Amino acid sequence: MPVRPELDGPAQLRWSLADEPGPQGQLFDRVRREVGRGEFRGMEFLEVEAKRLLNEVKGPPGSLPFRWTVNPYRGCSHACSYCFARPTHTYLGLGPGQDFDQQIVVKANAVERLKVELHPSRWR
Numbered sequence: 759m760p761v762r763p764e765l766d767g768p769a770q771l772r773w774s775l776a777d778e779p780g781p782q783g784q785l786f787d788r789v790r791r792e793v794g795r796g797e798f799r800g801m802e803f804l805e806v807e808a809k810r811l812l813n814e815v816k817g818p819p820g821s822l823p824f825r826w827t828v829n830p831y832r833g834c835s836h837a838c839s840y841c842f843a844r845p846t847h848t849y850l851g852l853g854p855g856q857d858f859d860q861q862i863v864v865k866a867n868a869v870e871r872l873k874v875e876l877h878p879s880r881w882r
Contacts (some may be wrong), residue, residue: 808865
């Protein structure tokens with residue numbers, strides 16, 4: 759895949775993290791962009807470094823059959839119009855329509871983060 763150079767300065771993806779130090783309005787310091795070819799033509803992959811990979815499911819007990827989710831990326835090329843996850847792209851300053859289908863945010867450090875988050879010392 760051809761690689762576009764990293765952006766100079768903060769990424770344009772945003773998120774409001776009131777409990778995080780530093781300037782508000784940005785989720786990632788840098789974003790590496792790759793443009794898809796072949797079966798991925800028309801897609802753009804935005805590689806970011808994630809702080810967390812595991813997310814605890816909030817809500818009443820028993821509302822879902824699991825307590826945790828793993829999210830290694832945001833967006834999806836399947837383009838199902840009914841997808842419940844579409845609105846999550848708006849938190850990044852992207853649209854829930856075509857952006858969700860074509861701009862996939864990939865957490866490039868997913869394996870490393872998962873190793874840290876699943877380390878036995880964190881679950882005591």
